[in-house]
Amino acid sequence: VTRAAEELSYVASPEASRLAGGASTRVAVVVPHLSRWFFGALIEGLESVLREADVDVLLYHVGDADDRHHFFARLPARRKVDALVLLGLPVDDDERQRLELMGVQITAVGGQVASYPYVCIDDYVAGRQAVDHLLFLGHRRIGMIAGNDPDQPGWPVAVGRTEAYHAALREAGIPARDELVATVDWGGDLGAQAMDRLLSQREPPTAVYAHSDELAVGAMRTIRRAGLDVPGDISVIGIDDHPVSELLDLTTVRQPVRDQGVVAAQNLLCRLRGEHADDAVTLPTQLVVRRSTSPPRPRPDVAGRPT
Amino acid sequence: VTRAAEELSYVASPEASRLAGGASTRVAVVVPHLSRWFFGALIEGLESVLREADVDVLLYHVGDADDRHHFFARLPARRKVDALVLLGLPVDDDERQRLELMGVQITAVGGQVASYPYVCIDDYVAGRQAVDHLLFLGHRRIGMIAGNDPDQPGWPVAVGRTEAYHAALREAGIPARDELVATVDWGGDLGAQAMDRLLSQREPPTAVYAHSDELAVGAMRTIRRAGLDVPGDISVIGIDDHPVSELLDLTTVRQPVRDQGVVAAQNLLCRLRGEHADDAVTLPTQLVVRRSTSPPRPRPDVAGRPT
């Protein structure tokens, strides 16, 4: 009998088996962007261990505010999954309450979200690694291109990376200057625009710290279009170690993106099995020096005068 | 009664409803890469219309040959979905037979697969748009960096783009030269390596046609590292219109990636409803001229001698 079943390549109906109280294995992955490398790599990591464990991945793309409202109002994953993974998607109190309704495990990745177990990097540390590198090279006029998703204000990632900038300058005794900070939505073209703003000043920065490599790449474009040299005239540093960064010789702070997905998934599986798992995992980041940063060119009014 | 249910925010159990013969709404999306922009954008398109129609998306990442074997052997989506979408993933006869077993609708996107309804671009035309542009500019020594995924030999995308190159040269009366063609796996770093090969010749090409923007970006890196100018010394053209291309001033042939996903999903929904839908949809591509291409510099041994 068993053999006959196999020959007809029979498989149990997951519906029926779940209905009857059988084991269930489905998790929802909720993600704000899909075409950005960061999220793709994260999902790749998640999916790889989830698939290994034979759990299915339901994908929910929650892009703009509309999607978001819809998602939390309708809770499309309701009754369909045993766990939820939030990718770079902080939730407010109301949303948390809605999620509560689903009565399933929730894990966050890419951006610490206090109320759920999470795995992420330390964005403050990453930012410090970047800014401290610029300071070490001797820069004192350092600009920042800060990322800010209007659909997700207060994303901890941006907050940590911004704080790092201010703290590093403060510790170095450099007064903060608002005109050296440009805040834009994430995305290369916007990085380019932000750099336009930084360049339209009497005294532009000698180095720019961008919250992400994509922003940094945009900034480099603007700098070069202005006829200036990177790093000769202006140094640029990003965060992520996006695949193009290597091709563009962009100095950056590498974060293990895929690994964050992997760890989050492993953690989740533990919790699903009722085992213990860390509530907070922080993976290390690392400065990767390439050729978009160098010491600042000596300033004419100083170096010009022989002692 | 109905009100009470709503107040407790009741939702029907999808398991039970499906088991009892109710409508089912789940589709599997099978994808070979997640962290590449092309696939991310495709999924974004798919997901947006699928979600609109309240159908859930199960994600299956089938990366290397191992994954692939596993996927077709175990058919993890079996009995779980009402349709399958194959993203840039041609299947051979054996695999097709396995898929048959699932007894569901199958659609292909991004790369024509004869045996299933598909939506894609015309890769031959796209390639011609690229190569013809180089020819129009006056180039006669044109190199090609061809993409080839070892896990998916004979991917129609690569085939069409390669044929376009040969046909265009032939029509222009330019003899084919094997040493001007470098074939590598898709990925920017490999584009850079391929360009190394093209440069290590007595007479390198004056223009390079890359099968994708990512390959083209890698090629530009190598060219510039060699101290050469793009497009002054060597013109570069890609295909895709990847977001970074705009930032890097890469001339390219744009393909509507997200739209391919959208159309495929709409098509699929039609078919699921039993309505008629086109079996083959080809979306148009378009040359986008930026600053990585220009007419070839007059050759010294010709231009150098005054008439």
Added chain:
DNA sequence: CTGTTAGCGCCTTCAG
């Protein structure tokens, strides 16, 4: 330890 039976929560069909 194998074989049987009662639901799981819904949809659909039938009778009222």
Added chain:
DNA sequence: CTGAAGGCGCTAACAG
């Protein structure tokens, strides 16, 4: 047109 009953395919608890 509204209301009760059977069964979808499985699992778990039960009896033999």
